Amino acid sequence: MITVENLTKSFQGIPVLNGVSLDVQSGSVLGVVGPSGAGKSTLARCVALLERPDSGAIRVDGTDLTALGGTALRNARRQIGVVPQGDSLLRQRTAAGNIALPLESAGVPGPQRRSRVGELLDLVGLTDKAGSYPDQLSGGQRQRIAVARALAAGPSVLLADEPTSALDPETTGSVLTVLDRARAELGVTVLVVTHDMAVVRKICDDVAVLEEGRVVENGKLLDLIGDSNSRTASALLPAVDLNPVNESNFDRVADVVLVGFAAVGALLPEASHRFGVEVNLLGGGLTRLAETPVARFRLGITGERADSALEWISEAGGVVRRTLKGPQGVAA
Template identity: 45%
Template sequence: MIRFDQVTKTFEHEGTSFKAVDQVDLDIQKGEIFGVIGFSGAGKSTLVRLVNQLERPTSGQVKIDGQDMSRVSASELRNIRRDIGMIFQHFNLLETKTVYHNIAFPLTLAGTPKREVKKRVEEILEFVGLTDRANHYPDQLSGGQKQRVGIARALATSPSILLCDEATSALDPETTKSILKLLKKVRDEYNITVLIITHEMNVIKEICDRVAVMENGKVVEHGSIFDLFSQPKHPTTQKFVQTVMNDEIPESILKEVEARHIYRVTFRDGSASQPVLSNVAKHFNVEVNVLYGQITELQQTPFGNLIVELQGEDEEINNALQHLEKQVIIQEVKADGR
């Protein structure tokens, strides 16, 4: 649905140029929740602004449903933008307008008849759980309620794409969970394509189907949420994964790696709920010693990452490893922790 084809965005400042986005190639499919993560200055906010043409690419093409956004007329662009909702980190609400009128604002701008506006706003208020706040002003709302108004306003024109630029960064963890749950409901019930920009790996872990990791304007790694969590290749991806998986091996274990058979075992596709290690100990003459790790959830599916030691004769250990490789991802831990 959204295609970035060798997209570059260069900014000029006082005689110097800076590539905020550098030759990005990405495909975002209809109905998926796609995350873009990176540290501050990685280029992710510029990337999302290229979708609705708040920024124009210096080179390359941004396409929506096959249509090159840089080639549409001004009137066509206005129509396309009505099909793209956007929510922001700091809500961007009209402080002098009620919740009702904040949500109605894009419909009023589009010249929608009052009766249709009323019907749509009431429908969206119920969807986001704010029917009883319709006549409140933004300063009477909590941060989570303000973001729900922002989501409702973005949905008012019935868009097919929703852009979220650090939409949960100003919220506490519990409120963040409720907003992410609402965004998933938006996708599931309205079949809206959601593009989320964030620097929080917990957001990616909770809601995204696929993810791209950005650094210095480039996409350094991308893939399914399971692929990036189970086998992160780029150092930046590994840093982000470690913030939620806590899979960095303690120094006390690394000191003894050379003299022991120590492996990183990554469970995926439901194998985390199976007695995989217990079965190995039963069927092979090895002992399995769990040294470190955790089990968590990705998209309501158990996902685990454990550091284990296998004790026994080399031949038995090799047989056990061959058996394990059929069910889990297993990597030998070296002295540098990799």
């Protein structure tokens, strides 16, 4: 759906994007994360051609937007909805009027326009706020109306730049639910720029980590969390080393990542039963990535077949890293 190839962008001779390449699959949600100044917002603006990159290609459905101009570029931009950072609603227009604005600009007739606005108000759960002005809405409601406005023209791509900044956790959840519904019900591909890993945890399928204008980590979320060296795993998974452990009390000590209902609920008891070992939870915990339960535990295993138990957990889909020093301190 979206392919970014070797994108570069500088401002006043200072590089902001330095050879960025990404692929975003159709119907997925990509989270672009990284520290302040990493180039996240510039990347989003370049993908929407609100900023022209210095070099590189931006392909949406196979069309290189950087090669377009005039009418062709305007038509292509209609396929990209943008939710800007911050409060962007027009104060003199109602919620419905703000959503209708891009439809008016496109010359959509009144009856069709009103029907589309009604559909989008329902999507974002604010049908009862149609006649309210922005100053009569909460910050989360204003942001949901901004999402509806970005979806008004029926884009295939939605870019959201820090859509939950300065919102409380409950309000953040309502905005993220709207973005997830846009993907699930409208088939929109979503690129969300954020500094908040809770956004990634809630709705993202894929993650790209930017640092100083470069992509330093990129991939499917559920793949990245299985990599013990992954920044994404470090940020999202429960910590395992909260309490000091005397590893000599166990035959083997290992960190294990388990993904999915079956793995989280059954693998460890089954390993204990199968191999006649005692499995102790020394640290870690459970979390959720979207609707998928994920666990990271530090295990202390006692029994003659401790190695066999760990190998079986690995073969059954768990990610195992042994933490004892010496020859045991390798990934299974």
